[in-house]
Amino acid sequence: MVQSPERASDSIDDLKAEQIRLWTEYVADTREAIDENRQLVLDLKQTLSWRVTRPLRAVRGAGRAR
Amino acid sequence: MRRVGSKTRRLLLSRLPVLMDALGATAAPSMGALRGIIGSASREELWLTAAVLTATLPEGGLVRRLRRLQDLGDLNDALAVLLESVAEAKAPGRRVEVLIGVPVLDLHGSLTGRRIGDSEEVARTLTSHAPADVVQVRWTAEHDALVRLDAEDDQAVLVPWKSSYLVPDLVDQVDRAARAHTLFVFSGNRCFGVGYGVGPLTFSELFPEHGLEKEVSSPRYSWNMAVLRASAGVLAVSATAEAELRGWFAMLNALGVEGPPIHLEPLGLEPADVPNASADGPLRVLVLGRDAAGADLPTVVAALDRLAADGVEVVAHLGDPGAEPSLAQHPAFIADDREGDEPVDAVIHMAPYSTHSLGLDRAIAAGIPAVVAETGYGLEWRGRTGVRAVPMHDEVGLAEAIGSLARARGQERPVHPGFRSPAEYARSVWSIVTS
Amino acid sequence: MGRVVRGRRPDLNTRERVGQALHQRIRALYEVVVGPAALADDSDASAARMLQEVLDEAERDGGSGVLWAAIAAVSTVYPDETRMLEAQRARHSMSRDRYFLWFLSWSARIATLEGSPWRPVQFVVDSVLVDVDRCARYNRHTGIQRVVRETIPRWYGNRSVTLARWDFESHAYESLPPEDEDRVLRWGQVPKQSEALHLDDEHREEPLFVPHRSRVVLPEVASHEQNRLIQALGRYSSNRVAAIGYDCIPLTSPDMMPRPGGTEFLSYMAAIREAELVAGISVAATAEFRGYFQAVAAQGGHVPTVIECELAVDAGPASNSSTPDHADPTIVVVGSHEPRKNHLAILHASERLWREGLRFRLDFYGSPGFSDGFDEQVHLLAKRGRPVAVHVGVDDTTLWAAYRSARFSVFPSLHEGYGLPVSESIASGTPVVTTDYGSTREIAERGGALTIDPRDDAALEDAMKRLLVDDALLDRLRQECASLVPRSWQQYADELWDLVTREAAA
Structure with a gap:
C-alpha cells in the first residue's frame, strides 16, 4: 500500500492524507477478513465437534444403560 | 519402606567389595560389614557408598537421608534405604x-x-x-x-x-x-x-x-x-x-x-603470521559471531546497506556458517566462502553480549583492525590502536567506522598484546x- | 468454571470504527507530544499533518520516547526492541516524506495482525501507572498478592494512580473491569468473584493506556508474554519503570525449585534490567538484586538502582490466645512443604528430641508444595506415635491463634527473600528459631529469635531443645517480641510510594 512520494499528480500533503485513509481501509478490511475466517473456523470446529461428539455420547449413553 | 528382593541384595553385595576396596576396609564383604561402614562413614564416604552400590551418581536427597539415619543410629533403616535405591537405580548389569x-x-x-x-x-x-x-x-x-x-x-x-x-x-x-x-x-x-x-x-x-x-x-x-x-x-x-x-x-x-x-x-592462541592486507579493491571484512548474542547481523546488514548506498565497496564474509540463516542470505554477505587463510582487511565484532571472542583475539594477534560493539568483551579492547568501538545496534556508527577503515587502509594495525599459547x-x- | 465475558460490537461498520479510532489516537498523541489540537478537524489531512509533526518531534527529541509513544498509539501495540530499531533505522535511511509513508504502512501491518485498531487510547502522562495484572485477574492470595493487595489500595485513595492490567490481545495496558478492580482494591471486603475466562476480550472497546513521562510500577512478577514489551518500554519510552524486588530464588536456587521451573522469571529479570529502580523487600533481597545487576553491568550497559524498602508485617487479628487442649508445649512451623523450607531437618531434629524423652507437639501449617519426602516422613513419625500434625488450607484467624498458643516457632529456610513467618511469629509474641543468614537473620537480629545454620541438623536440634527446656531464655525472647513494634503496611506503602515517585538522581 505504500505510495511512491514521487507520484507526479499529487502534492506530498495530499499523498499523506491519502495514506491515512488507506491505513484505515487496509486495516479494517484485512482485519474483517481475518475475523470472518476465524468465525468460519470456529463454526467448522463447532460442526465437527457436534458431528463427532453426538454419536460418541450416544454410544457412551448406550453403554451406561446396559 | 518397600521390601526388596534377594536379587537386589545380591547386586548390592556384588558391588560391596569395590566400595570396601576404595575405603581400604579389610573385613570380609557382608551386610554386617556394610552396616559398620554406614555407622561410621563421613558425609563424603556416605556419598561414595551410595554411588558405588547404586552404580549411579546419587542426588543430594539420598545422601542427606542416609546421613540422618546414621545420626539417629537407625542403621537397618539406612541399609533398607540403600537397597531400595539399588532397586530404583534400575542398573542391574552395571559394573x-x-x-x-x-x-x-x-x-x-x-x-x-x-x-x-x-x-x-x-x-x-x-x-x-x-x-x-x-x-x-x-x-x-x-x-x-x-x-x-x-x-x-x-x-x-x-x-x-x-x-x-x-x-x-x-x-x-x-x-x-x-x-x-x-x-x-x-x-x-x-x-x-x-x-x-x-x-x-x-x-x-x-x-x-x-x-x-x-x-x-x-x-x-x-x-x-x-x-x-x-x-x-x-x-x-x-x-x-x-x-x-x-x-x-x-x-x-x-x-x-x-x-x-x-x-x-x-x-x-596459536601464534599467527601477519597476512598482507589487500591494498586496493573492495574492503574485505569478516563478521564474527554466530547468534543473536554474538553477531547482531541486523545492524551489520543495515550498515553494509548504508555503505553500499554511499558507494563504499565492501565485501563481507560471515565468520560462522551457522549464523542466522535468514540474514545470512542477504546479498551483502558472501557467506562461508572465505578460502583458507585468505586475508581480510578488518573484523567486525558487534556482539550485543559477549564475555570472550576467540575470533577477535585471533584477528588482533594477526594485526587485523577490528570494529567492536561497546559491550562486554568489546569493552576490554576499546581504546586500543586498531580497534574502533561503536555503540551496540548503531548501524550509522558501524558504517562510519568501516568507512574510515576503508580510507585508512593498512595504516593502523592493532598492537599484539602477547597472547599465551593454548598449551600454556x-x-x-x-x-x-x-x- | 468461570464466566465468559462478552463484549459488544457497535453498529458502526468496521472502516468507520477503525477510522474514528485512528483519528482519536493520532489526536491524543499530538496533544501529548506537540500541544493542543484545537484547530484540527476530523479530516485525514488533519490527521496526517498531526502525525507528521509528531514524527518530526520524535526526530528532534534526541531520545526515543516520542517514537515509542507514536508506535504504541498508532499501532495499538507496544513496540519491542526489534521494532524500535527497525523504525529508527528506517528513519536513518530515508527522507522525511518517505519515512512518513513507511511508518504508516509498517504500523498498519502491526495493527492488523497484533493490535486492536478499533480501540482508542488514553495517555497516562506525568502520572503513576501500576501493573496489577495477576491480582486483578486471579483469586490467588499468597506472598506477592498479599503485598499488592495491602499496598496498592493505600496508594489509590488520595494519590494519582492508574491501575492497569495487560491486554493480551493488543499487547498493551488497559483499564480494569469492575470485578478485577475489586480483586485489587477491595480484597476480603466484597464477595470473591469467580475468575473470568476473558474469551471475548478482543471486543473490548475501552481505551488502551499509553503511559508517557510516567512511572510504570511493577509490584508483581510480570508474565512471560509481556516482558519483552516491558523491557522495550523501560529502555526506549519516556517512562521510568520501578519494580518490587522479592527474591531471585528461581535463578540461584534451581535445586530447591520444582523442575524445570524458572522460565517466566528469566524474561521478567530481562525486563526489569531496564527499570530505573528496584525496591528490595529486605536487605538480603536488595543485596541479591544488586549482585544480579552487578553481573549485568559487566556488559557495560544500564542497570537499575536497587534500594531497600522492607516489607511490613500484620499484627494479626486481635483474639484471645486460645488455650491449647493438650498439656504438651507446641512448636509451630509455617510454610509450604518444599525442599527450600527445610522441613525434613525439623522432622529429624524433632525425632531426636522425642527419643531423648522431651515432650512437645509439632504442628505444620502450609500448602503442599512439591515432594521431597516430607509426607512420607510425617507418615512414618505419626505411625511411631509422634505428635506431629500437618494443617492445610487454614484461615488467617486459625493461623494467628496457632502462633500465639505455640511455645515457639521454627523457620530454618535455606533461601528467602523475606521470611514472613519469622516476622509474624515475633509480631504475635512467639519466639522463633530461624536461619542465621539473609533476610531471616535481619529480622532475628532485632530480637525474639535464635538463629542457626539451617544446614547443621545438630544446631537446629540444640536450639529447639534450649527453647523447650530453658524457661528463662524463652521468657527473655518473649519480652523481646513484646517490645518490638511491627512495621505497618501504611509505613511500607508510604515509603514505597516515595521511592517510586521521587525524581531520578541527576
Missing part, C-alpha cells in the same frame, strides 16, 4: 570402577554439541593438553552415571574418589546437573568448572536455546550455575566473565553461601585443578 586420585575431564557437554561462547575450543584445548593420567568421561544416556568417553555401552560406570574433576563446558541438562551438583557438594572430590559468564540468565532474550523453552527436558543455565556455585574454583575465560561471576556469587549471600574462588584464565593456557588450568 563399578572407583577412580582414585586422578584428574577427570567431563566432556559430555562437548559430545552433545551444546556450547556457549568458545566452549568447544576450551574443551578441545584442555583435552589435547591434559595430564597423562587424565580420565576422559561422559555421562550415560540416562544422565545418571559416568562412563569412559570411548565406552561402547553404559555398563562400566566410574565413580571419582579423592580425585579432581573438571567440566570445561556446560552442565545444564537438569537431571545430569542435579547429580553433578551433589558430586560437587558432597563427594569430597575437588571439582572445577570453566566460567563463561551468566549471559543466558542476565540477557536471556539473546539466548533462546539456554532456558527459555518450557519443556521439562530442556536445559537450564541456572542449573549450570548451581553446579559451579558448589565448585572448588571457577576458571573465568575473561575479565568480563570474571566480573559477571563476581556479581553472581554476591547473590549467593541470600542462601548463606560464599561463591568459590574465581581464577582469571583466558584461552590461549591448559598447563595453567590443569595446575590449578590438580594442585
Whole structure:
C-alpha cells in the first residue's frame, strides 16, 4: 500500500492524507477478513465437534444403560 | 519402606567389595560389614557408598537421608534405604570402577554439541593438553552415571574418589546437573568448572536455546550455575566473565553461601603470521559471531546497506556458517566462502553480549583492525590502536567506522598484546585443578 | 468454571470504527507530544499533518520516547526492541516524506495482525501507572498478592494512580473491569468473584493506556508474554519503570525449585534490567538484586538502582490466645512443604528430641508444595506415635491463634527473600528459631529469635531443645517480641510510594 512520494499528480500533503485513509481501509478490511475466517473456523470446529461428539455420547449413553 | 528382593541384595553385595576396596576396609564383604561402614562413614564416604552400590551418581536427597539415619543410629533403616535405591537405580548389569586420585575431564557437554561462547575450543584445548593420567568421561544416556568417553555401552560406570574433576563446558541438562551438583557438594572430590559468564540468565532474550523453552527436558543455565556455585574454583575465560561471576556469587549471600574462588584464565592462541592486507579493491571484512548474542547481523546488514548506498565497496564474509540463516542470505554477505587463510582487511565484532571472542583475539594477534560493539568483551579492547568501538545496534556508527577503515587502509594495525599459547593456557588450568 | 465475558460490537461498520479510532489516537498523541489540537478537524489531512509533526518531534527529541509513544498509539501495540530499531533505522535511511509513508504502512501491518485498531487510547502522562495484572485477574492470595493487595489500595485513595492490567490481545495496558478492580482494591471486603475466562476480550472497546513521562510500577512478577514489551518500554519510552524486588530464588536456587521451573522469571529479570529502580523487600533481597545487576553491568550497559524498602508485617487479628487442649508445649512451623523450607531437618531434629524423652507437639501449617519426602516422613513419625500434625488450607484467624498458643516457632529456610513467618511469629509474641543468614537473620537480629545454620541438623536440634527446656531464655525472647513494634503496611506503602515517585538522581 505504500505510495511512491514521487507520484507526479499529487502534492506530498495530499499523498499523506491519502495514506491515512488507506491505513484505515487496509486495516479494517484485512482485519474483517481475518475475523470472518476465524468465525468460519470456529463454526467448522463447532460442526465437527457436534458431528463427532453426538454419536460418541450416544454410544457412551448406550453403554451406561446396559 | 518397600521390601526388596534377594536379587537386589545380591547386586548390592556384588558391588560391596569395590566400595570396601576404595575405603581400604579389610573385613570380609557382608551386610554386617556394610552396616559398620554406614555407622561410621563421613558425609563424603556416605556419598561414595551410595554411588558405588547404586552404580549411579546419587542426588543430594539420598545422601542427606542416609546421613540422618546414621545420626539417629537407625542403621537397618539406612541399609533398607540403600537397597531400595539399588532397586530404583534400575542398573542391574552395571559394573563399578572407583577412580582414585586422578584428574577427570567431563566432556559430555562437548559430545552433545551444546556450547556457549568458545566452549568447544576450551574443551578441545584442555583435552589435547591434559595430564597423562587424565580420565576422559561422559555421562550415560540416562544422565545418571559416568562412563569412559570411548565406552561402547553404559555398563562400566566410574565413580571419582579423592580425585579432581573438571567440566570445561556446560552442565545444564537438569537431571545430569542435579547429580553433578551433589558430586560437587558432597563427594569430597575437588571439582572445577570453566566460567563463561551468566549471559543466558542476565540477557536471556539473546539466548533462546539456554532456558527459555518450557519443556521439562530442556536445559537450564541456572542449573549450570548451581553446579559451579558448589565448585572448588571457577576458571573465568575473561575479565568480563570474571566480573559477571563476581556479581553472581554476591547473590549467593541470600542462601548463606560464599561463591568459590574465581581464577582469571583466558584461552590461549596459536601464534599467527601477519597476512598482507589487500591494498586496493573492495574492503574485505569478516563478521564474527554466530547468534543473536554474538553477531547482531541486523545492524551489520543495515550498515553494509548504508555503505553500499554511499558507494563504499565492501565485501563481507560471515565468520560462522551457522549464523542466522535468514540474514545470512542477504546479498551483502558472501557467506562461508572465505578460502583458507585468505586475508581480510578488518573484523567486525558487534556482539550485543559477549564475555570472550576467540575470533577477535585471533584477528588482533594477526594485526587485523577490528570494529567492536561497546559491550562486554568489546569493552576490554576499546581504546586500543586498531580497534574502533561503536555503540551496540548503531548501524550509522558501524558504517562510519568501516568507512574510515576503508580510507585508512593498512595504516593502523592493532598492537599484539602477547597472547599465551593454548598449551600454556591448559598447563595453567590443569595446575590449578590438580594442585 | 468461570464466566465468559462478552463484549459488544457497535453498529458502526468496521472502516468507520477503525477510522474514528485512528483519528482519536493520532489526536491524543499530538496533544501529548506537540500541544493542543484545537484547530484540527476530523479530516485525514488533519490527521496526517498531526502525525507528521509528531514524527518530526520524535526526530528532534534526541531520545526515543516520542517514537515509542507514536508506535504504541498508532499501532495499538507496544513496540519491542526489534521494532524500535527497525523504525529508527528506517528513519536513518530515508527522507522525511518517505519515512512518513513507511511508518504508516509498517504500523498498519502491526495493527492488523497484533493490535486492536478499533480501540482508542488514553495517555497516562506525568502520572503513576501500576501493573496489577495477576491480582486483578486471579483469586490467588499468597506472598506477592498479599503485598499488592495491602499496598496498592493505600496508594489509590488520595494519590494519582492508574491501575492497569495487560491486554493480551493488543499487547498493551488497559483499564480494569469492575470485578478485577475489586480483586485489587477491595480484597476480603466484597464477595470473591469467580475468575473470568476473558474469551471475548478482543471486543473490548475501552481505551488502551499509553503511559508517557510516567512511572510504570511493577509490584508483581510480570508474565512471560509481556516482558519483552516491558523491557522495550523501560529502555526506549519516556517512562521510568520501578519494580518490587522479592527474591531471585528461581535463578540461584534451581535445586530447591520444582523442575524445570524458572522460565517466566528469566524474561521478567530481562525486563526489569531496564527499570530505573528496584525496591528490595529486605536487605538480603536488595543485596541479591544488586549482585544480579552487578553481573549485568559487566556488559557495560544500564542497570537499575536497587534500594531497600522492607516489607511490613500484620499484627494479626486481635483474639484471645486460645488455650491449647493438650498439656504438651507446641512448636509451630509455617510454610509450604518444599525442599527450600527445610522441613525434613525439623522432622529429624524433632525425632531426636522425642527419643531423648522431651515432650512437645509439632504442628505444620502450609500448602503442599512439591515432594521431597516430607509426607512420607510425617507418615512414618505419626505411625511411631509422634505428635506431629500437618494443617492445610487454614484461615488467617486459625493461623494467628496457632502462633500465639505455640511455645515457639521454627523457620530454618535455606533461601528467602523475606521470611514472613519469622516476622509474624515475633509480631504475635512467639519466639522463633530461624536461619542465621539473609533476610531471616535481619529480622532475628532485632530480637525474639535464635538463629542457626539451617544446614547443621545438630544446631537446629540444640536450639529447639534450649527453647523447650530453658524457661528463662524463652521468657527473655518473649519480652523481646513484646517490645518490638511491627512495621505497618501504611509505613511500607508510604515509603514505597516515595521511592517510586521521587525524581531520578541527576
